[in-house]
Amino acid sequence: MLESLQKLASRIKFLRIPAIGFGILCLALLVWAILISAKDVHNLIMPAFIGLLWAVCSYSFIGVFQSIPQKAATQSGFRKKIVRHILRAWYWMLGWGFIVLTLLVIAITSKLVGIWLSNIIT
Numbered sequence: 168m169l170e171s172l173q174k175l176a177s178r179i180k181f182l183r184i185p186a187i188g189f190g191i192l193c194l195a196l197l198v199w200a201i202l203i204s205a206k207d208v209h210n211l212i213m214p215a216f217i218g219l220l221w222a223v224c225s226y227s228f229i230g231v232f233q234s235i236p237q238k239a240a241t242q243s244g245f246r247k248k249i250v251r252h253i254l255r256a257w258y259w260m261l262g263w264g265f266i267v268l269t270l271l272v273i274a275i276t277s278k279l280v281g282i283w284l285s286n287i288i289t
Contacts, residue, residue, distance in 0.1 A: 169235050169255065172262050176232035183229045190222030213283040217276050224272055228265055232258075 197215035200208050236254040243251070 168262055169232075169258055172232045172265070173235050176229050179225075180229055180233055183226060186222045186226040186229070190219055190226065193218035193222060210283070210287060213279045217279055220272055220275070224265075224268065231261055231265070 193215045196211055197219060200211040200215060235258050236251055238251065238255070
């Protein structure tokens with residue numbers, strides 16, 4: 168699983184800078200929409216929040232899984248093997264955490280888009 172996450176993060180590492188830019192844009196739009204009291208501007212809060220959420224998640228994923236510790240070599244000493252196993256276990260837990268986080272963000276996105284569309288239509 169870790170190798171698959173590392174391959175995915177390596178493939179999409181070119182999106183790291185656009186994720187930062189998109190996140191800053193969404194954060195600025197969110198702050199602006201909250202501070203401005205016009206009714207039409209409040210329709211921008213949910214899309215800006217969703218965009219910021221996805222930008223932070225994608226930037227974090229790329230940063231965390233771009234380089235993971237390799238498996239311990241058979242010639243390595245006992246201490247090195249234990250340290251590698253602990254590091255890989257930590258990344259394994261982070262991997263499962265990101266999978267759960269992605270599912271939660273998908274659920275939050277679908278709920279917020281539904282609410283946003285119902286506010287736009289009415």
